[in-house]
Structure formats: C-alpha cells, structure tokens
Amino acid sequence: MNWPLFAGLAVAFTVLDASFMQVFRVGAAWPSLTPALVAFVAMWAPRSTVLWAALLAGLLGDLATPIPASDLSVIRVPGPQALGWMFGAAAILAMRRSLLRGHPAAVATSTLALLLLAALVWGAIWSARGLWPETEMPWPPGGGLLALRTRALDAGASAIAALPLAWLLARIRPWWGFPGPVWALPGSGRRP
Amino acid sequence: MAFTGRSRTPLIPAIAVAVMALLPPAWLGWAGEVGAVLWIPLQPAAHALTEMRLWLRPPDRDRTEGLGDGPRDEVDGLRAVVARLRLELEQAKAEIAALEGAARPEVAPAPPLAAAVVTVDRSRIFRINRGSRHGVAPGDVVVEGGGTLAGRVAEPVGAAWADVIPPERGGSVRARLFDASGTVGELLLIEPGSEGWQGEVDAGPPRTGSRVRLDDPSWPAAAQGLLLGSVEGENPVEQRPLRTRLAIASPLGVDRGGTVLVWRCGVPTATEPEAPR
Structure with missing residues (x-):
C-alpha cells in the first residue's frame, strides 16, 4: 500500500473531521471521513496493512481528541478509538470477500459496521477506565447508553458521507498500490 | 518489516x-x-x-433574541452587579492578605482577549488560537456573544492554543433563575447527556423564557452572572407535585461561534479563593 498517500489523507481527514465536518451535522449526528478511509483500505489492502492502518489512524484521532480529566484539565487517551477501529477493521476483513468491494455502498456499509463495533470497544475501554477513581467518564452518570446512541447516529452519518468519498477514493485506486488486478475498479463486481 | x-x-x-x-x-x-x-x-x-x-453554516444564534430589550437591559444591569462584586472581591482579598501579613502579588487586570475557535470536538471541548504567549492561563473564563458563558480554559495551555471546557462538561453547576421581575430562585443544573441542562425549582408561575445565570462558587468570580441559557420547557416532577423540572436551552449549542473573548482572571482558578455568594 502507498503509505505516504494513506498518511497524508489520514491527517487531512482528521483535520477535516475536527474543523469542518460539523457543517454537515444533522441534530446529534456528526459525520466523519477518516473511518471511511480506513474502511476503504480494509476493502483492498492485505490483512496486516489494514490492521496497522486502522491502529495508526485511530491513534491519530485519539491524540486529537481532548477528554476532560477534571474541571480544569484535559487529557488525551491513546487507545479507545485506535483499538475500536482495529476491531472494526478486523470485522471488515472477515466479511470483505462477500462484498462488492468496488461499490461505494460497500465502503459505506463497512464504515457503518466499523464505527458501530468501534463504539462498543470505546464504551468497554471507558467502562474499564472508570475503575480508576479519578477518571472522569465521557458521559454523565447513567448516560452510557445515550452516548452509544449518539455514536450510532454518528456512524450512520459517516456511512452516508462515505458514499461520495468512496467513489473519489476508487478513482485513485491505482495510486494506492493495492495487490491484485487494477481492473477491479468500481462497477466491476467482486475481485477474483 | x-x-x-x-x-x-x-x-x-x-x-x-x-x-x-x-x-x-x-x-x-x-x-x-x-x-x-x-x-x-x-x-x-x-x-x-x-x-x-x-x-x-453560521452558528445558531441566541434563541431568545426575539424577547426584546428587556433581557438586554437585564444583562447590562447584571454586568454592573458583576463589576461591583469583582471590586468588592478584590478589596476583600487585599484585606485578607493584609490581615494574614502576607504580601499579595499585584495582579494587573488584563483586558479581555479576542480569540478564534479553531476546532470543536464531539465532547464539546473547543480549542482557541490564543495561549500562554498571549497571557492565557488555566482557569480563564471564555465568553461568547457578549455575555454568554462559553467555558473555562483547561490545562495544559500551549504557547498559541488553549482547550476550553464548556460548563456542561462539569457535570453540574449552581445557577440562578431570572425573569423580568428579578431573581426567581436558585437551582442546581445537571446535564443528562445531549439533552441540555435540566434543573428543578418549586412549582409556581410559568418560567418559560426566564434566563439562567451562573451562580456557582466553584467558578471564578469573573464568570458569576454570565448567561447559561433560557428556560425552554417545564415538566412536573413525578411523585413531587410541588416541584417543576425546567429544561434549559443553551444559546451556544454545539456550534461554537467563530470568535470568543477570554477574560484573563490574572491567576489560575486553582489558586483562587471561592467567590462570594
């Protein structure tokens, strides 16, 4: 895989997610682009490359996400998103052979699955972190399910945002250097 | 590899x-x-x-804009009260320092600092493009739209950036309810998720449209009296007929505005004594 291309797009999409994607917010649903990038890579790249890509992109997002540690300080926790995306990417790897990988809808569906699974990992890690008495949870007391619902709405919005992005990424698929025939482009159906 | x-x-x-x-x-x-x-x-x-x-997509503006001049007069009046209380606080601090025999370092009042919101996180923490190089310190109060409390500067503060924690991330705050006639009562606001602030008061006349202002000793004196939101809805509390639950709508929402003001309190809040009630 073309790692410089992935790194450049991951950084650009992380900045877009933090600064711009709010413009597409509908109610509590807030789309992101970076998960769609991971889902796209998970469609085509070798297994270990996919897991590395998900881990690194998630780690970048974790380090860009401030979490209140108390009333007067914020921390960044590396891991909840990185491990969640890695888990989600592993799930995509398991099901990608049954998908029409070249179709944008497949990337959108995979983005939805990735983020829903990642939300579960995120909630599990934060629940475990709650064992530290000084930890301030990212949801109010009793609001864990509400936080998961918000994440599920985000996942839906991100899946919709993934449709045009997947189409654009597929246009530059030859640049990615994925193994396999280059003719397996959008619309060509399953990869042999 | x-x-x-x-x-x-x-x-x-x-x-x-x-x-x-x-x-x-x-x-x-x-x-x-x-x-x-x-x-x-x-x-x-x-x-x-x-x-x-x-x-x-400009940020959602104050939902109570259509209320007329009354609330604006109220804001002006409350700002005067805040200014007076700040002066009294400074005087009291000086008296305490004199009584304790400690030389209190002089902290020159710093003018408010305009800052731009650079990013907004899903957790509603937002980053501004001013930092320690510009005199921003942890605990500084951040205000939007003239008199609406946007949050408090968090640690750590970078040279040219600072993260701001909005008040709703603190779990709960103490506030005071105002209508056109003045103070209606005190209430403890909690934020159950993304539903906005909620607080309980004694049942009484309709409070919809009343304004809610910060009155919490855990916040710096400069933040007291700043607007948190306005009452958007009222619901009876189950099994407590004498109480009413108020739903408070923040004029800020998730769309933080492009520009905020940083009120540099001079010293970090962690070392600042509690504000008078």
Whole structure:
C-alpha cells in the first residue's frame, strides 16, 4: 500500500473531521471521513496493512481528541478509538470477500459496521477506565447508553458521507498500490 | 518489516495501546504533549477550515433574541452587579492578605482577549488560537456573544492554543433563575447527556423564557452572572407535585461561534479563593 498517500489523507481527514465536518451535522449526528478511509483500505489492502492502518489512524484521532480529566484539565487517551477501529477493521476483513468491494455502498456499509463495533470497544475501554477513581467518564452518570446512541447516529452519518468519498477514493485506486488486478475498479463486481 | 503486507498482525503494538488506554489519567500527560506537537503544523489548516465552516453554516444564534430589550437591559444591569462584586472581591482579598501579613502579588487586570475557535470536538471541548504567549492561563473564563458563558480554559495551555471546557462538561453547576421581575430562585443544573441542562425549582408561575445565570462558587468570580441559557420547557416532577423540572436551552449549542473573548482572571482558578455568594 502507498503509505505516504494513506498518511497524508489520514491527517487531512482528521483535520477535516475536527474543523469542518460539523457543517454537515444533522441534530446529534456528526459525520466523519477518516473511518471511511480506513474502511476503504480494509476493502483492498492485505490483512496486516489494514490492521496497522486502522491502529495508526485511530491513534491519530485519539491524540486529537481532548477528554476532560477534571474541571480544569484535559487529557488525551491513546487507545479507545485506535483499538475500536482495529476491531472494526478486523470485522471488515472477515466479511470483505462477500462484498462488492468496488461499490461505494460497500465502503459505506463497512464504515457503518466499523464505527458501530468501534463504539462498543470505546464504551468497554471507558467502562474499564472508570475503575480508576479519578477518571472522569465521557458521559454523565447513567448516560452510557445515550452516548452509544449518539455514536450510532454518528456512524450512520459517516456511512452516508462515505458514499461520495468512496467513489473519489476508487478513482485513485491505482495510486494506492493495492495487490491484485487494477481492473477491479468500481462497477466491476467482486475481485477474483 | 512491520509495514509491509507480509508482516504479521500488529499484535504487540495493539497490546501496548491497550495498556496505554487503561493507564490512570495522571500518567497520560505525555499523550497531551504528543497531541499538541502533532497539532502544531495542522493548526493553520484547521483554522481556515473552521472559518469556511462558519461561513457556510453560521452558528445558531441566541434563541431568545426575539424577547426584546428587556433581557438586554437585564444583562447590562447584571454586568454592573458583576463589576461591583469583582471590586468588592478584590478589596476583600487585599484585606485578607493584609490581615494574614502576607504580601499579595499585584495582579494587573488584563483586558479581555479576542480569540478564534479553531476546532470543536464531539465532547464539546473547543480549542482557541490564543495561549500562554498571549497571557492565557488555566482557569480563564471564555465568553461568547457578549455575555454568554462559553467555558473555562483547561490545562495544559500551549504557547498559541488553549482547550476550553464548556460548563456542561462539569457535570453540574449552581445557577440562578431570572425573569423580568428579578431573581426567581436558585437551582442546581445537571446535564443528562445531549439533552441540555435540566434543573428543578418549586412549582409556581410559568418560567418559560426566564434566563439562567451562573451562580456557582466553584467558578471564578469573573464568570458569576454570565448567561447559561433560557428556560425552554417545564415538566412536573413525578411523585413531587410541588416541584417543576425546567429544561434549559443553551444559546451556544454545539456550534461554537467563530470568535470568543477570554477574560484573563490574572491567576489560575486553582489558586483562587471561592467567590462570594
């Protein structure tokens, strides 16, 4: 895989997610682009490359996400998103052979699955972190399910945002250097 | 080589990240530093994108704009009260210092500092483009739209950036309810998720449209009296007929405005005594 291309797009999409994607917010649903990038890579790249890509992109997002540690300080926790995306990417790897990988809808569906699974990992890690008495949870007391619902709405919005992005990424698929025939482009159906 | 297609699954890095994810907060200061360093080259792009976002979709404005001049007069009056209380507080501090025989360092009042919101996180923490280089310190109060409390500067503060924690992330705050006739009562506001503030008061006349202002000793004196929101709805409390639950709508919402004012309190709040009630 073309790692410089992935790194450049991951950084650009992380900045877009933090600064711009709010413009597409509908109610509590807030789309992101970076998960769609991971889902796209998970469609085509070798297994270990996919897991590395998900881990690194998630780690970048974790380090860009401030979490209140108390009333007067914020921390960044590396891991909840990185491990969640890695888990989600592993799930995509398991099901990608049954998908029409070249179709944008497949990337959108995979983005939805990735983020829903990642939300579960995120909630599990934060629940475990709650064992530290000084930890301030990212949801109010009793609001864990509400936080998961918000994440599920985000996942839906991100899946919709993934449709045009997947189409654009597929246009530059030859640049990615994925193994396999280059003719397996959008619309060509399953990869042999 | 780890980054090639033939390498193994990144199991060891994943385990290392899992361990990091479970470290106690006190051991994660380095992650904030790494995140800050990573963010430095991205800040100009983030700022430009925020400007574009605000141009494309301006933030939701004060939902109580149509109330007329009454609330604005109220704001002016309360600002005067705040200014008077701040003066009294400074005087009281000087008297305490004199009584304790300690030489209190002179803190020159700093003028408010305009700052631009660079990024807004899902957790509603937002970053401004002013930092320690500009005199911003942890605990400084951040105000939007003239008199609406936007949050408090969090630690750590970078040279040219600072993260701001909005009041709703603090769990609960004490506030005071005002209508056109003046103070209606005190209430404790809680924020159950993304539903907005909620607070309970004694049942009485309709409070819809009344304004809610901060009155919490855990916040700096400069923040007392600032607007938190207005009453949007009233519901009876189950099994407590004499109480009413108020739903408070914040005029800020998730769409923080493009520009805020930082009220530099002079000293970090952590070392500041409690404000008078």
